[in-house]
Amino acid sequence: MMAILVLAMAVQRNLFAVVVLAGIYSFLMASVLVALDAVDVAMTEASVGAGVSTVLLLGALYLTKGEEAKAVSKTGVPLLVSIGVAGALVYGTFGLPAFSDPDAPIHTHVVPRYLDESLKVTGVPNVVTSVLASWRGYDTLGETTVVFTAGAGVVALLRRRRRDEAQR
Amino acid sequence: MRGDLVLRVVAKLFIPFMLLFALYVQFHGELGPGGGFQAGVIIAAAIIFYALIFGLPDARRLLPESIVEAMMAGGVLIYAGVGVAGLLLGGNYLDYFVLDPDPVHGQERGIFWIEIGVAVTVSGVMVKIFYMFAGRTHDPED
Numbered sequence: 001m002m003a004i005l006v007l008a009m010a011v012q013r014n015l016f017a018v019v020v021l022a023g024i025y026s027f028l029m030a031s032v033l034v035a036l037d038a039v040d041v042a043m044t045e046a047s048v049g050a051g052v053s054t055v056l057l058l059g060a061l062y063l064t065k066g067e068e069a070k071a072v073s074k075t076g077v078p079l080l081v082s083i084g085v086a087g088a089l090v091y092g093t094f095g096l097p098a099f100s101d102p103d104a105p106i107h108t109h110v111v112p113r114y115l116d117e118s119l120k121v122t123g124v125p126n127v128v129t130s131v132l133a134s135w136r137g138y139d140t141l142g143e144t145t146v147v148f149t150a151g152a153g154v155v156a157l158l159r160r161r162r163r164d165e166a167q168r
Numbered sequence: 169m170r171g172d173l174v175l176r177v178v179a180k181l182f183i184p185f186m187l188l189f190a191l192y193v194q195f196h197g198e199l200g201p202g203g204g205f206q207a208g209v210i211i212a213a214a215i216i217f218y219a220l221i222f223g224l225p226d227a228r229r230l231l232p233e234s235i236v237e238a239m240m241a242g243g244v245l246i247y248a249g250v251g252v253a254g255l256l257l258g259g260n261y262l263d264y265f266v267l268d269p270d271p272v273h274g275q276e277r278g279i280f281w282i283e284i285g286v287a288v289t290v291s292g293v294m295v296k297i298f299y300m301f302a303g304r305t306h307d308p309e310d
Contacts, residue, residue, distance in 0.1 A: 043193070128203070144244050148243070
């Protein structure tokens with residue numbers, strides 16, 4: 001179903017329909033993540049992917065034309081490149097351990113320690129929260145700074161435009 | 169969309185619950201799914217929802233741009249401030265154990281504050297980006 005959606009998005013030339021399809025795709029992705037027991041990520045996907053980014057894309061669409069422009073160059077080489085990359089990625093997945101394999105490296109390295117000690121050390125039952133905020137506190141600080149920098153970048157870009165228009 | 173009575177009434181009904189849910193996600197994040205990032209996005213979504221139904225000027229009056237910009241930087245400062253508080257209390261940077269005489273309580277306290285920092289920055293950035301996009305008028309010369 002998600003593959004059908006992606007194909008529809010690639011074929012569709014009306015950008016409004018593409019944005020709506022992308023929102024539906026995000027909701028489906030969120031349900032897949034719930035099925036994988038990654039509720040925290042599913043929540044983020046549903047609120048950011050389906051909610052806020054759809055609204056932002058619609059806002060951007062209002063500022064541009066509603067139809068996708070015809071491609072100028074030939075599509076042969078890009079198609080080959082993307083098929084090649086997709087093939088390499090699929091080939092890479094053959095090297096991964098089987099899904100939910102208990103002997104996979106991710107389950108034998110630091111994860112048992114997190115699961116065992118999270119509640120004792122931090123008093124926080126949600127391991128995702130304690131890993132994000134405590135064990136990986138530096139990473140999360142970096143992520144927050146990235147979010148801030150992204151916002152500051154958007155502000156800087158769109159502000160300058162407005163001043164130019166005032167000068168014109 | 170300002171004239172649509174149904175939308176306005178439904179929005180007024182929904183927004184308090186969205187904000188309440190955001191607070192639940194924020195403060196219940198230690199026990200259930202959720203946390204600062206998700207809560208920040210839900211807060212931003214509630215405000216964007218308000219702006220869509222009642223118009224951008226009303227939303228700007230509700231949450232002025234100056235406050236939004238202060239939120240963007242303030243959240244990172246809260247987060248970094250927790251780290252500095254750890255330093256001042258004799259620990260390492262972002263060391264929560266020293267924030268309270270009981271180390272487990274210190275961890276909870278540190279996580280609580282950095283989650284607030286994340287939520288403040290994320291909601292500020294989301295709302296600001298929406299304001300920037302929605303505030304631009306359609307310019308045929310582009």
